[in-house]
C-alpha cells in the first residue's frame with residue numbers, strides 16, 4: 001500500500017496542473033496511517049500546512065487531534081488524513097472548481113489504494129466533492145452514506161467551524177461533533 005501511495009505522491013509533488021502550483025511552498029499530500037480503515041478528507045491546506053507539507057497542523061488541526069484523542073484515535077495508529085486539494089489557495093479562499101478537478105486524480109488515486117472502510121468528509125467542500133445532497137453540512141453531518149469501494153461515509157463539521165462556535169451546550173456544533181465522533185468510534189471498533 002505504501003509503495004503505491006508513494007508513486008502517486010511523487011507525481012503529486014511535481015504537479016503543475018493548476019496555478020496553485022506557482023504559489024505553494026509545499027504540496028500537502030497526507031499524514032497518518034494508511035491501514036485501509038479510517039480516512040478523513042478535509043478541504044485544503046492553510047498557511048501552516050503549506051509551510052510544513054503536512055495536513056491539519058494549524059489551530060484547526062490541533063483541535064481535530066484533540067477530538068480524535070477523546071475517543072482514543074490518533075494519526076499514529078488509526079487514521080489517514082488528506083485534503084480535497086493538495087495545494088494552498090492564496091489567502092485560504094475556497095478552492096475553485098477547476099482546481100478541485102485538477103487535483104481529483106490524486107484524491108481518487110489515494111482512495112483507490114486505501115479502499116477505506118470509513119471515510120469522514122470534514123466540512124462542506126469535502127461533502128460536496130462526494131455527495132450530491134440538496135442540503136449542506138449542518139443537515140448532512142452525523143449520518144452514514146454509501147461511499148466508494150463499499151465504504152461508509154460520514155460528513156462531520158470542520159474543526160475551524162468549531163473554533164468559531166465555542167459553546168458546548170446540548171445541541172451546539174461542539175456537542176454534535178461529540179455525538180458524531182462517538183458514533184464513528186463505535187463503527188471503527190467493529191472493523
Ligand code: URA
Nearest residue numbers: 042043044045055056
Ligand atoms: N483545513 C483543512 O481542511 N485542511 C488542512 O489541512 C488544514 C486546515
